[in-house]
Amino acid sequence: MKKKAVLNNNAVCQTRMTAIKDTMGILSGKWKFHILGTLIRGEKLRFMDLLREIDGIGTKMLSKELQDLEMNHLVKRTVFNTKPVTVEYEITEYGKTLSPIIEEIANWGIDYRNKLHKKSEVTV
Amino acid sequence: MKKKAVLNNNAVCQTRMTAIKDTMGILSGKWKFHILGTLIRGEKLRFMDLLREIDGIGTKMLSKELQDLEMNHLVKRTVFNTKPVTVEYEITEYGKTLSPIIEEIANWGIDYRNKLHKKSEVTV
DNA sequence: GAAATTAGTTTCCAAAAGGAAACTAATGGT
DNA sequence: ACCATTAGTTTCCTTTTGGAAACTAATTTC
Known part of the structure; x- marks a missing residue:
């Protein structure tokens, strides 16, 4: 008889795995974390502001990632009827609920660097 | 004169961005979250156990991801001198420090699903 | 002697991700 | 007339990621 999964083979684990897949998707x-982090700090920013703030990103990626974030209600896009057109991006209240995740990830990464420097003199 | 970044243009932001890049790297x-999650729950598991527990993963990916995790001291690999060879994988103490991140991500994903289901009033 | 089990590695291939540069379209400035 | 700016989109290309299947190699079981 074939062996089957035991640990992951229950509703709680399946739910958690799906949840992790959702969030990480x-x-x-x-660029998502960079965009969200910048918007969380900056409140309202225009497309070109973001392009300047986020080092290395190009227009295609910025545009695409902002669309993704907007679709998930994490970022709000507002178009103003000026000439030329003005577009403002801001984090939503829902988007702000990601802050604890971003904090945890940032802090873990900072600790990781500190541990690397202590254990050896490896510069990453 | 060309405009420059203002928000992200300071040491604290740069450090945080690098930290996020490190962690997410x-x-x-x-598969990393699935493997870590399974090992956190299961303590000691062999290669074939993990292959059975983690639905959909193949040998190539499992092997490669385990190597990555081992390199970063998140997972410990122990070979036993049996015939055929036995290899045990377990989460390290350092690997367990990722638990808060995994928890936050899982919980956010669960909330996200709940919000989607009762999306009659999506307050953004 | 054939098949199964252990823990992988290797090869080949398809799909996804991401970047550079060109392009749109409206308008304002020199 | 020509360039700059706004906010993107489109095209073409390279790199990265991931999967399926075959293979290794030693040993045990049928």
């Missing part, structure tokens, strides 16, 4: 890609 | 890929 929404936060996937090279 | 270590946790990158389709």
Whole structure:
């Protein structure tokens, strides 16, 4: 008889795994955290502001990632009827609920660097 | 004169961004969270156990991801001199420090699903 | 002697991700 | 007339990621 999974083979684990997949799907890609972090600090920013703030990103990626975030109600996009057009991006209240995750990830990464420096003199 | 970044243009932000990049680099890929989550719950598991527990993963990916995690001291690999060879994987104490991140991500994902279901009033 | 089990590695391939540069379209400035 | 700016989109290309299947190698079981 074939062996089956035991640990992950229950509703609680399946739910948690799906939840992790959902969250990470929404936060996937090279730039989501940078965009969210910048918007959390900056309140209202225009497209070109974000392009300047986020080092290395290009227009295609910025545009695409902002669309993703907007679709998930994490970022709000407002178009003003000026000439030329003005577009403002801001984090939503719902988007702000990601702050604890971002905090945890940032702090873990800072600890990781500190541990690397203590254990050896490896510069990453 | 060209405009420059203001928000992200300071040492604290740069450090935080690097930290996030580090953490997410270590946790990158389709399977890291699943492997870590399973090992956190299961203590000691063999290669074939993990292959059975983690639905959909193949030998190549499991092997490669375990190597990554071992390199970062998040997982410990122990080979036993049996015939055929036995290999045990377990989470390290350091690996357990990722639990808060995994918890936050799982809980956010669960909330996200709940919000989607009662999305009659999506307050953004 | 064939098949199964252990823990992987290797090869080949398809899909996804991401970047650079060109382009749109309206308008304001020199 | 020509360039700059706004906020993107489109195209083309390279890199990265991930999966399926075959393979290794030693040993035990049928």
